[in-house]
Amino acid sequence: MRDYQPINIETHLSRIALFNGLGADEISKIAKGARELRCDKGDMLFYRGDPCKGFHVLVFGQVKLSFSSTQGVDKVVEVVEQGQSFGEAIMFLDKPYPVSAQALSSSLLLHVSKAVILDELGRDHGFVRKMLAGMAMRMHQLMLDVEGYSLHTGKQRIIGYLMHELQESQLSEENVVLELHVNKGVIASRLNLTQEHFSRILHELSDLGLIKVEGKRILIPNVARLNKHQSE
Numbered sequence: 037m038r039d040y041q042p043i044n045i046e047t048h049l050s051r052i053a054l055f056n057g058l059g060a061d062e063i064s065k066i067a068k069g070a071r072e073l074r075c076d077k078g079d080m081l082f083y084r085g086d087p088c089k090g091f092h093v094l095v096f097g098q099v100k101l102s103f104s105s106t107q108g109v110d111k112v113v114e115v116v117e118q119g120q121s122f123g124e125a126i127m128f129l130d131k132p133y134p135v136s137a138q139a140l141s142s143s144l145l146l147h148v149s150k151a152v153i154l155d156e157l158g159r160d161h162g163f164v165r166k167m168l169a170g171m172a173m174r175m176h177q178l179m180l181d182v183e184g185y186s187l188h189t190g191k192q193r194i195i196g197y198l199m200h201e202l203q204e205s206q207l208s209e210e211n212v213v214l215e216l217h218v219n220k221g222v223i224a225s226r227l228n229l230t231q232e233h234f235s236r237i238l239h240e241l242s243d244l245g246l247i248k249v250e251g252k253r254i255l256i257p258n259v260a261r262l263n264k265h266q267s268e
């Protein structure tokens with residue numbers, strides 16, 4: 037682990053969507069129960085089965101939430117991005133972590149203790165609503181994932197993923213270059229595909245002229261044509 041300069045936790049908490057609308061006093065109270073975690077790529081934050089004593093907020097970087105199947109295969113549940121939080125529901129359930137968390141890149145996180153959150157929830161009903169909304173959005177996304185795994189083909193899942201990664205302004209453009217921020221193995225697991233199946237579909241899409249793969253760069257000659265192929 038490299039040496040890092042300490043940060044102003046209150047400043048970073050005030051920039052996170054979950055804490056929007058809280059005053060300086062409220063932020064200060066939460067900051068007293070928060071500590072920073074700096075991780076290099078590959079570092080483990082926690083393992084499946086570890087006790088959960090709070091939740092994490094990702095200030096920058098990427099974190100993979102995953103578990104190992106009975107066959108020893110790593111199954112990626114989610115890739116957490118900047119500004120997102122994770123672990124709130126498990127914290128309230130008083131259960132151990134059902135997944136492991138590993139940094140996919142150099143990352144800065146804040147760990148917020150359960151005690152300080154319970155104090156704030158008892159005082160501020162607006163904060164209660166924000167916590168519930170955040171967990172509801174996470175549940176909704178998980179339901180969409182299950183639907184996608186059950187009803188969509190591997191090709192549809194991959195095209196859907198690529199479309200999701202594009203900016204809205206790029207959806208009608210041509211010759212768009214998409215830079216993948218995680219390796220293909222992580223993406224394949226996230227989409228419930230084997231790496232071999234994932235690679236095979238990328239080759240099929242390349243042969244159709246829908247994409248061109250150059251390492252982590254995906255060139256999409258015509259975004260609308262790729263999106264249309266998702267329903268064919």
